[in-house]
Amino acid sequence: MTTNGKSIVEIRNLRKVYTRDRQEVVVLDGINLDIAEGAFEALMGPSGSGKSTLLNLIAGIDAPTAGTLRVAGEDVSQLSEGQRAAWRARHIGFIFQFYNLLPVLSAEENVEMPLLLTSLSGAERKKRVHTALGLVGLSDRMDHTPKQLSGGQQQRVAIARALVADPTIIVADEPTGDLDRKSAEEVLQLLTTLNKTMGKTIVMVTHDAHAAEAATVQRRLDKGVLT
């Protein structure tokens, strides 16, 4: 672990309540959590325990019902919708279970997506994209579209997309959930490398105990409470 003791995520008394058919569903109930800069944390727990919800709150795509949430030095819940989008573009790299690549774009173009929101020149963008694809070992697949890639390769393209804008935190929701063992292993290896050699903070949701072992910290969520 390459933590320096500083918390990059600080969560206090976080509550998330959904109202469904006039019935309140308490999804997160008084969460307190600190994640150190440079940590690689795994969030485990049964289905429906609120893992994705917590991750979405940390990533700033969802808003809490109560409590405070400081991520990368910002009280995200105080930001407007537009400010949050800009904040995410600057600080968060996303990895999804089903990759969510654009099928009409090549690997290279998919990785370039987050950079379209920056003021970088075309040449600079290309350079970064090539570096990111090199890091995930897909320099020779830049022109392939997602359909021409295996699931594992698609997830690696997605990882390149997540890190191309040099985010503060990478969030991954079941990044190996749709992959076979071997591809899953490669993806976990890659995340470990990003964490160890580049010092990226990574928060990963997974149900797979084996996958969780790749992380340096494992936490369990049960019925909306961290145990």
Place this chain on the structure above:
Amino acid sequence: MTLTGIALRNAYLRNGTRSFLTVAGTVIAALAFIFLRTVLSAWFAQSEASASDRVVTRNAISITSPLPLAYAEKVKQIPGVTKVTYSNWFQGVYKDPKNFFARFATEPESALDVFGIRFVQGKREDFLHERQGCIVGTELAKKYGFKLGDIIPIQGDIYPGDWAFKVVGIIEADDASISNTMYFQWAYLNEGLPDRRKNQIGIITTTVQNPNDSPKVIKAIDDLFANSDNETHTETEKSFRLPLLAGSSVVLDALLVVRVVILAIMALSLGNTLAMGLRERTSELGAMRAIGFLPKHILSLTISEGTLLGLTGGLLGTLLAVPFLNGVGKIMSQMGFLSNLHFQPVTGVVSVLLAGFIGFLASLAPALAASKMDVVTALRRQE
């Protein structure tokens, strides 16, 4: 890579079959739109060409019921009337039914006067004196190669028998439809008919001194023959010609409605394609939003896609319209109506822009819905 580039690929590459079908539908709609617009404008142009100082009288029962010859003389007595002529729709077949053009039996002297007919070849006197003589419009002469002195055989149908006419003049007039018309002597027709069909005329065409008085003259004519065995129906030549071409002016109104319906169908088809496409890529759009793209980016991405599809269909439809209209125009003018049917660049430009605009409008609702979607909800909707 730019957002526009992504919109382009979304439009054409994402689901090739669906894009092809949608564009094909838009092409057909654009083609139909251009066709109707061209036909309608040719149609109106034709009726606009008719002189505003002419009124036409027919039997009130129907256009095919004749009037007594004596009526023409009576109409001439009505105040405000300057010239009167009469004619019978002869029809018949020239060699083959597909050689269709307008043939009228008419009173020569008054007809030349009322319709303002000019002789390009031949002499006026020959038409007045040659019993079997006929005059043909310049377009007809060109199409069938009629020359002065030619004998034109016509197989009669409304007026049975084998008829033959000698070309004594090639004619034109300000009214372009005359160039596709043949006239011959009414007296020649009349003497060839059995007694019970003699001295009957089809329509009376009257020139009024002052076009503003037309309503008054129209009323005077119809009043004159009210409560007789043959009541009349008189109208301006302009309104007489519209239904003559259409069969009924209701058809004209219907076509105008159809034109709007075509555009509505185009919008629905485009809107449906976009809505379907967006529903399928909900989680992808959620991912874009998570990455930091804003609702306005999603909005412009989708609207560009719809506008592109509309423009493509409109453009292809317009390109196809050129040979299509020229082909149909040829057939139409061979059949004797709408001789001025041809592709107009303005209509093409209007259609392309309209198709693009419809694509834009059709994409608004799905685009707004997609852009307003909650990020978490969108991401949850995985296949």
